[in-house]
Each structure stands twice: as structure tokens, then as C-alpha cells.
Amino acid sequence: MPRRCIINKKRRENDKYHRILEAAIKTFAENGFFQSTIAQIAKEAGVADGTIYLYFKNKDDILVQFFNYKTKQVFGRFREEVDKADGAIDKLKNLIRRHLEEFQADRNMAILYQSETHQRTRMVEDQIREMSDMYLDIVTEIVEQGQAQGSIRKDLYLSLVKRFILGAVDEVINTWLHSGKEYDLVSMTDPLVSLFIHGIGSTDSSSKH
Amino acid sequence: MPRRCIINKKRRENDKYHRILEAAIKTFAENGFFQSTIAQIAKEAGVADGTIYLYFKNKDDILVQFFNYKTKQVFGRFREEVDKADGAIDKLKNLIRRHLEEFQADRNMAILYQSETHQRTRMVEDQIREMSDMYLDIVTEIVEQGQAQGSIRKDLYLSLVKRFILGAVDEVINTWLHSGKEYDLVSMTDPLVSLFIHGIGSTDSSSKH
Amino acid sequence: MPRRCIINKKRRENDKYHRILEAAIKTFAENGFFQSTIAQIAKEAGVADGTIYLYFKNKDDILVQFFNYKTKQVFGRFREEVDKADGAIDKLKNLIRRHLEEFQADRNMAILYQSETHQRTRMVEDQIREMSDMYLDIVTEIVEQGQAQGSIRKDLYLSLVKRFILGAVDEVINTWLHSGKEYDLVSMTDPLVSLFIHGIGSTDSSSKH
Amino acid sequence: MPRRCIINKKRRENDKYHRILEAAIKTFAENGFFQSTIAQIAKEAGVADGTIYLYFKNKDDILVQFFNYKTKQVFGRFREEVDKADGAIDKLKNLIRRHLEEFQADRNMAILYQSETHQRTRMVEDQIREMSDMYLDIVTEIVEQGQAQGSIRKDLYLSLVKRFILGAVDEVINTWLHSGKEYDLVSMTDPLVSLFIHGIGSTDSSSKH
DNA sequence: CATGAATGAGCCTTCATTCAT
DNA sequence: AATGAATGAAGGCTCATTCAT
Numbered sequence: 009m010p011r012r013c014i015i016n017k018k019r020r021e022n023d024k025y026h027r028i029l030e031a032a033i034k035t036f037a038e039n040g041f042f043q044s045t046i047a048q049i050a051k052e053a054g055v056a057d058g059t060i061y062l063y064f065k066n067k068d069d070i071l072v073q074f075f076n077y078k079t080k081q082v083f084g085r086f087r088e089e090v091d092k093a094d095g096a097i098d099k100l101k102n103l104i105r106r107h108l109e110e111f112q113a114d115r116n117m118a119i120l121y122q123s124e125t126h127q128r129t130r131m132v133e134d135q136i137r138e139m140s141d142m143y144l145d146i147v148t149e150i151v152e153q154g155q156a157q158g159s160i161r162k163d164l165y166l167s168l169v170k171r172f173i174l175g176a177v178d179e180v181i182n183t184w185l186h187s188g189k190e191y192d193l194v195s196m197t198d199p200l201v202s203l204f205i206h207g208i209g210s211t212d213s214s215s216k217h
Numbered sequence: 218m219p220r221r222c223i224i225n226k227k228r229r230e231n232d233k234y235h236r237i238l239e240a241a242i243k244t245f246a247e248n249g250f251f252q253s254t255i256a257q258i259a260k261e262a263g264v265a266d267g268t269i270y271l272y273f274k275n276k277d278d279i280l281v282q283f284f285n286y287k288t289k290q291v292f293g294r295f296r297e298e299v300d301k302a303d304g305a306i307d308k309l310k311n312l313i314r315r316h317l318e319e320f321q322a323d324r325n326m327a328i329l330y331q332s333e334t335h336q337r338t339r340m341v342e343d344q345i346r347e348m349s350d351m352y353l354d355i356v357t358e359i360v361e362q363g364q365a366q367g368s369i370r371k372d373l374y375l376s377l378v379k380r381f382i383l384g385a386v387d388e389v390i391n392t393w394l395h396s397g398k399e400y401d402l403v404s405m406t407d408p409l410v411s412l413f414i415h416g417i418g419s420t421d422s423s424s425k426h
Numbered sequence: 427m428p429r430r431c432i433i434n435k436k437r438r439e440n441d442k443y444h445r446i447l448e449a450a451i452k453t454f455a456e457n458g459f460f461q462s463t464i465a466q467i468a469k470e471a472g473v474a475d476g477t478i479y480l481y482f483k484n485k486d487d488i489l490v491q492f493f494n495y496k497t498k499q500v501f502g503r504f505r506e507e508v509d510k511a512d513g514a515i516d517k518l519k520n521l522i523r524r525h526l527e528e529f530q531a532d533r534n535m536a537i538l539y540q541s542e543t544h545q546r547t548r549m550v551e552d553q554i555r556e557m558s559d560m561y562l563d564i565v566t567e568i569v570e571q572g573q574a575q576g577s578i579r580k581d582l583y584l585s586l587v588k589r590f591i592l593g594a595v596d597e598v599i600n601t602w603l604h605s606g607k608e609y610d611l612v613s614m615t616d617p618l619v620s621l622f623i624h625g626i627g628s629t630d631s632s633s634k635h
Numbered sequence: 636m637p638r639r640c641i642i643n644k645k646r647r648e649n650d651k652y653h654r655i656l657e658a659a660i661k662t663f664a665e666n667g668f669f670q671s672t673i674a675q676i677a678k679e680a681g682v683a684d685g686t687i688y689l690y691f692k693n694k695d696d697i698l699v700q701f702f703n704y705k706t707k708q709v710f711g712r713f714r715e716e717v718d719k720a721d722g723a724i725d726k727l728k729n730l731i732r733r734h735l736e737e738f739q740a741d742r743n744m745a746i747l748y749q750s751e752t753h754q755r756t757r758m759v760e761d762q763i764r765e766m767s768d769m770y771l772d773i774v775t776e777i778v779e780q781g782q783a784q785g786s787i788r789k790d791l792y793l794s795l796v797k798r799f800i801l802g803a804v805d806e807v808i809n810t811w812l813h814s815g816k817e818y819d820l821v822s823m824t825d826p827l828v829s830l831f832i833h834g835i836g837s838t839d840s841s842s843k844h
Numbered sequence: 845c846a847t848g849a850a851t852g853a854g855c856c857t858t859c860a861t862t863c864a865t
Numbered sequence: 866a867a868t869g870a871a872t873g874a875a876g877g878c879t880c881a882t883t884c885a886t
Contacts, residue, residue: 024849038337040251040336040338043338045877046876046878047877056850056851057852058851058852059850059851061879062850067876067878119337122337126334126335126391128328129248154417160418161418161419168389168408168412175385175388175391178384178387179380179385179388180377180380180381196377200381203377205416205417205418206370207414208360208378208413208414209369209414209415210368255859256859265867265868265869266868266870267861267867267870268867268869271866442846458755460669460670463881468848473846475881476847476883476884477845479883484881485882541753541755543753544753544754544809545749546665546667546746547666576837579836586823586826587830589803589806590806590827592806593807594799594802595802596802597798597802598799600752621791621796621834622836623834624788625833626781626831626832626834627786627831627832628785628788672854673857682871683873684872684874685857688856688858694856846886847884849885850883851884853880854879855877855878856878856879857876858874858876858877859873859874859875860872861871861872863870863872864868864869864870865870
């Protein structure tokens with residue numbers, strides 16, 4: 009019985025922490041970080057202003073903890089998905105599908121991620137770099153495996169390939185975020201991977217260049 | 218004489234307008250829009266705080282005018298460059314080279330462009346969309362020409378291709394902005410275009426998919 | 427048994443009351459009253475924040491109770507010491523020695539006493555006045571006795587003499603508190619009393635004035 | 636004419652600076668530093684809250700500037716007064732009279748001075764020490780001169796004498812501040828100096844000790 | 845009795861904007 | 866046109882106090 013109580017209490021505390029975090033993320037996503045106020049977040053979370061400071065050091069810390077926790081976790085899950093496939097190209101397809109799925113499932117995260125990765129003064133610089141490295145490492149592995157297995161060209165400037173892929177996916181997400189329509193993001197997976205693999209050149213012309 | 222005076226005055230005024238604009242852009246790029254103050258901008262421009270309000274309606278308006286003027290102009294120049302080439306692939310190469318050149322030449326503009334295009338609440342929503350459309354239209358033309366001439370595949374999801382190209386270029390620029398090193402951005406042109414055309418797949422594997 | 431329990435409990439409660447009081451005084455002495463927080467005091471006392479409100483009405487009340495209890499008690503003991511001597515000058519010497527001893531022994535009390543006696547808005551106005559009166563009454567008695575016995579001049583402005591003595595002792599204590607060095611305060615007794623009795627004038631010059 | 640304008644402007648600015656300073660000092664004296672708010676001060680000074688920050692770095696800085704400017708100036712004037720007399724004892728009398736005059740003339744300064752000199756955490760530590768040293772140096776000079784001229788005893792513990800004098804004067808001022816009645820402080824000069832010179836002992840008894 | 849999470853009033857400070865000069 | 870002092874609304878954050886457990 010007391011066990012139960014403790015668990016319940018923990019749950020509730022945890023609850024409040026997450027309620028604030030979710031409320032903050034929603035508010036940040038809707039208004040931007042600097043145009044969001046602690047009062048707004050508190051109201052959205054249904055707590056008093058001061059309560060936020062029981063769980064977060066300050067306004068910045070909310071963002072930091074979000075990237076430390078939620079986003080890192082999401083990116084961690086990418087690897088699982090990649091491991092489910094064998095061939096390099098299937099791995100790539102899985103990676104990108106999962107990427108689109110996760111971002112489509114959590115629109116607010118997607119918005120914050122887009123904002124923070126493209127800002128000069130990033131208060132989550134380190135976390136972004138870590139996530140980015142995690143992602144690019146996966147791509148590197150896939151490409152190298154593909155090269156070993158013969159499904160991917162060997163004459164590639166690897167560090168450019170990584171940005172080429174990440175950039176295209178990011179832009180697809182960004183466009184989705186800014187279009188009013190709520191079309192299905194995940195359905196972009198196959199066409200996108202196809203572009204990565206074959207490019208846009210026709211077989212004829214590609215041999216000329 | 219009076220003519221001369223007016224011209225000079227106009228010149229000088231114009232001067233002040235641009236000095237403020239440049240100062241603002243520099244400040245925004247360095248600290249972010251919301252962390253930049255009018256006082257900082259005025260100091261950087263060498264004018265009084267109040268003077269800024271003789272040329273701009275308010276702080277937001279500085280950003281609006283910047284995107285209205287400078288950036289739009291830059292994007293406008295892309296078309297000239299594209300027109301210099303004949304073949305679709307050369308046109309694409311020219312577009313991307315010019316894109317990288319312009320952004321490399323004006324790092325502050327590059328920073329602001331990255332920030333603003335990836336923000337939820339864009340106070341320059343319209344301008345961004347206009348520029349983006351301008352860019353995507355050019356890409357569309359190039360691709361369609363390439364398809365007509367046989368150098369580009371016909372089975373393409375065009376609106377995806379546009380994002381695919383713009384996204385990759387953007388990411389290359391973004392990486393450049395965030396890396397401490399000042400490597401040459403323009404040299405990325407050919408490898409990037411090659412990726413667009415051929416993709417990363419080997420000829421063998423590409424036939425399988 | 428129940429008796430025993432109650433006593434123990436009382437003891438323990440008492441313990442907690444004093445632990446909080448001591449912790450508060452220490453904290454107030456170190457940081458000043460307004461810069462000390464209930465949380466700091468609670469931590470120093472090893473109790474929860476809320477517990478403090480079981481023993482004290484509010485933050486101010488801690489100070490009030492301290493002056494009501496501890497300091498008043500100290501000042502009460504002065505009289506005992508004075509009674510141990512016969513001659514007025516010995517009584518004065520005993521008073522001052524005891525004063526310096528007590529304040530040296532409890533530095534935190536000394537600090538709080540200095541602060542509170544020299545503040546405009548004293549939340550312990552009454553207590554301070556009571557203590558002060560207690561002290562000045564003793565001095566008055568001593569001086570009057572000395573005058574009766576011929577050891578102290580009769581042409582004195584008594585209410586000034588009291589302040590003259592208390593002020594000098596206070597300043598000696600204050601200097602001691604603010605000097606980094608931990609020299610012996612009690613050793614000041616004799617030189618100080620000598621100054622009170624003889625003043626600084628030489629016998630020759632003193633006759634001139 | 637333009638000269639005049641500049642002077643007027645300077646005057647007005649100066650005015651505002653001093654208006655804020657005076658308002659702050661008054662507010663601090665009445666409510667204590669920590670219980671005074673910027674809003675109160677601004678209202679008292681007849682300016683907007685923000686205006687205060689054009690003249691002072693922050694709330695603390697008001698106090699610092701006050702001690703740096705006003706009080707230091709007052710203490711500086713003590714020396715002039717001392718120099719007007721020749722004999723050591725007349726010098727001492729002048730010093731003390733001036734001290735009491737100045738503090739009587741500016742009750743708010745007197746209150747703040749008393750508070751700050753007897754606080755543990757003094758945010759004007761350095762200024763207090765400087766003023767205190769200035770004062771004690773003057774006393775030292777007077778005493779040494781008196782000893783050379785034979786009007787002051789040679790067997791004195793000088794550093795104690797300084798505190799003995801300063802302490803007594805301070806306490807006289809402190810008592811005056813806390814008594815409701817507005818009696819004349821300056822009239823204490825002669826009795827006080829007399830006590831310093833002759834002490835309280837009768838000539839007979841003093842020879843015994 | 846004890847706890848400590850929650851509250852929300854209140855304060856310092858910033859800064860976009862105005863306007864008298 | 867240019868200035869920059871003045872404004873005051875707004876926001877982040879603290880902390881004394883309460884109360885459900």
C-alpha cells in the first residue's frame with residue numbers, strides 16, 4: 009500500500025514535470041522561444057509560475073532539458089530501426105521513414121528542432137551537435153556498408169553525402185511544417201530514397217557527366 | 218547647386234538607411250533577432266536610437282525591409298546566372314554555384330536567411346515564400362527543360378525534387394555556417410550537382426531498384 | 427512511561443526550536459536578515475521549510491523571539507557580574523568585561539545586535555529599547571554610587587555619560603567584528619575603563635579646561 | 636546663448652540625478668534598503684522607474700554612489716574644520732562639532748551611515764572603510780599633536796582611543812536618531828569633549844588607578 | 845508533528861518607442 | 866533630419882507562506 013502511494017506520488021510528480029515540458033514545447037513551437045513567456049507556459053501546463061522553477065533552473069533550461077531528453081531519445085531510436093534491415097539501401101529507407109514518422113508524430117518537436125538547428129546562437133549547441141553526429145554516424149555506416157556490398161558508389165565525398173541526405177530530409181519536413189495542408193509526410197520516404205540513390209539524371213545523360 | 222545638394226542629401230540619407238540596415242543585419246546575425254536591441258544596432262550604425270525610427274517603422278520592419286530588398290535582389294540575380302548556360306545540367310550547376318557564392322560572400326545574410334526560413338513564426342513569411350517560389354520556379358524550369366532534352370529523368374515527383382535540391386544546398390550552407398573553419402563553400406558546387414544527377418547508388422544496384 | 431515520553435518529546439521539540447533559532451541567527455549573521463531565506467535556515471537547521479512555521483509565526487518572529495530570549499538573558503546576566511564588585515569603578519570594569527566576554531563568546535549574537543540597534547526600521551524596536559534601558563540603568567546606578575563614594579565626578583551630564591560608555595564599548599566590538607583578525611576582545615577591558623575614568627587629557631592640560 | 640542652453644541642460648540632468656539620489660536616500664532611510672523598491676524611489680523622485688537606470692547601474696549602485704559622493708565629501712570637510720583650530724583639544728572640539736552638525740543637518744545621511752557601518756554584509760564596505768580611515772587619521776593626528784604639546788597623555792593605546800572617540804560620537808548620534816524628540820545634537824559637543832579629556836573619574840580617585 | 849511541493853504576489857530590470865529640443 | 870533622455874509596460878525570477886499528505 010505505501011509502495012503504491014510512493015509510486016503514485018512519483019507518477020504525479022513526473023506528471024507535472026512532463027506537463028510543464030509539454031506545455032513549454034507547445035508554447036515555444038507556437039510562438040517561438042523568445043516570444044513565449046513563463047506565464048503562458050504555466051497557464052498552458054495548469055500550474056503556477058513559480059512551480060516551473062521547481063523543475064527547471066530557468067527558461068533556457070526547459071529547452072535544454074527537452075533536447076537532452078526527448079529529442080535525444082528519438083534520435084536514439086533511429087538506430088533500432090536501421091538495424092532491422094540488412095541491405096544498405098533498406099537501412100537508409102528505414103532511417104528516413106522513421107525520421108519522417110517521428111517528426112510527423114510530434115509536430116512541436118519538429119518545429120523546435122528546425123528552429124534550433126538553424127539558429128546562430130543556439131542555447132542547445134552541444135545537444136544539437138550530439139544528435140547531428142549521431143545521425144550522421146548512422147548515415148556514414150550505411151553508406152560504407154553499401155559501398156562494401158556494391159550497392160553504393162565508391163567515388164563519394166562522404167561528408168557531403170551526409171549533409172546531402174540530412175538536408176533533403178530536413179527540407180521536406182520544413183516544407184511540410186509550413187504548408188497549411190496536413191499531407192502525409194511518411195509517404196515521401198520511397199520517392200526521397202529513390203532520389204538519393206538514382207539522382208535526377210537520366211541514365212544516358214548521367215554517363216556523359 | 219540646389220540639385221546637387223538634393224542629390225548629395227539623398228545620397229547621404231540613403232547612406233544612413235543602408236548603414237542602419239547593414240548594422241542591424243550584422244547585429245541580428247551575431248545575436249539573433251530577439252537578443253538584439255535597437256541600442257546595439259544604433260551604436261553599430263553610428264546613429265542615435267531615435268534615428269532608426271526615421272527610416273524604419275519598428276524593429277520588425279528592419280527585418281522585413283532587409284528581406285524585401287537585399288535578399289530578394291540576390292535571388293533575382295540567380296536567374297541571370299542560370300540564363301548564361303544552355304543545358305539543364307549546366308544551368309543547375311550555375312544556379313547552385315551562384316547560390317553558394319552569394320551566401321559565402323554575405324555571411325550575415327546567410328545566417329539570417331537560415332534562421333528565418335526555419336522559424337515557425339516568421340515575420341517575413343511572405344517574403345520568404347516569394348523567394349522560395351522564385352527559387353523553386355527556376356529549378357522547375359531547369360528540370361522540365363532537362364526532361365525535354367533527355368538529360369533528366371521523366372519519372373520524377375517534381376515538387377519533391379525541388380525540395381531535395383534546395384534542402385541539400387541549404388544544409389551544406391548551414392554546416393558551413395556552424396563549422397568554425399572557413400573553408401570554401403563554392404567548391405562544393407560540382408560534387409553537389411553530381412550527387413543530384415547521379416545519386417549515390419552504383420550503376421549496378423540502381424538498376425535493381 | 428507516558429510521562430517519560432512527554433518529557434522526551436518536549437526535550438526533542440525544544441531541541442528543534444533551538445536548532446532553528448541557532449540556525450536562523452547564524453544565517454542572519456552571515457547574510458543579513460533580508461538576504462537570508464527560510465529555505466537556507468531550514469537547511470542549516472536540518473528541518474523542512476514548513477517546520478519553521480510550527481515554532482515561529484513568520485520570518486520576523488524568529489528575530490523577535492531571539493531578542494526576547496537570548497539577548498535579554500545575556501543582558502540580564504550583566505547585573506550579576508556587577509553585583510560581584512563593591513566599588514563603582516570595579517563594578518564598571520566588571521560590566522564591561524562581561525559585556526565583551528559575552529559578545530566575544532557569541533559572535534553571531536554580536537553581529538545581529540550591532541545590526542539591529544543601528545537600523546531605522548527595527549522590527550525589534552521594543553526589545554532593543556528594553557535591553558538598552560537595562561544596560562543604561564546599570565550604568566546609572568554605578569555612576570551614582572561612584573559619585574556618592576567620591577570616585578566619580580559629580581559634574582556629569584548623566585544621560586550623556588551612559589551613551590559615552592555604551593558607544594565606546596559598542597564601537598570596540600564593531601571594529602572587532604569587522605576586522606579579519608580574531609584578536610582578544612576582553613583584553614580591551616582595562617584600557618577602556620581607564621579611558622572612561624581618566625580621559626585622554628594630561629593632568630596639566632585637564633586643569634586648564 | 637548656446638552656452639547657456641548647455642549649462643541649463645547640464646543643470647537639469649544633474650538635477651534629475653540628484654533628485655533620484657535624494658529620493659532614494661530618503662526612501663532607504665525611511666524603510667531600509669531592502670524594503671525600499673525602485674518603484675517607490677521613482678515615485679518619490681517624480682520619474683519613471685526606467686529613468687533610474689539611466690543614472691544608476693542598479694539598486695545597489697545608488698547606495699554606492701551615495702557613499703562615494705555625498706558622504707565622502709562630508710568627511711572631507713571635517714579636515715577643513717580641524718585646520719581652523721590650533722590646539723589639539725580645540726581641533727578635537729571642532730571635529731566633533733562639525734561631525735554632529737553635518738549629521739544633524741542631513742538626518743537621512745545619518746541614518747544610512749549608521750545602518751551601513753553596523754552591517755555584516757556591507758555593499759559599501761570599501762567606502763565605509765575609506766571614510767572611517769579618514770576620520771581615524773584625523774583623530775590620530777590630533778592626539779599625536781596633543782601629546783607633543785603636552786595637552787594629551789602619552790600613555791595611550793592609540794588605536795583604542797580612536798574607537799573610543801568615534802564610538803561615543805556615533806552612539807550620541809544614534810540615540811538622537813532614535814529618540815522621537817528633536818533636541819539639538821550640536822550642543823553635545825562640549826560635554827562630550829570634556830568627557831573625552833577628563834573622563835568621568837574624580838581627580839582623587841583617578842590618581843588611585 | 846513534520847514535510848516539502850505548490851503557490852502567486854511582488855520586485856528588479858530591460859528595452860522598444862516617443863518626443864521635446 | 867537627428868538626437869538621446871525619458872517612458873512604462875512587460876517579463877523572468879524569488880521566496881515567504883500554506884496545506885494536503
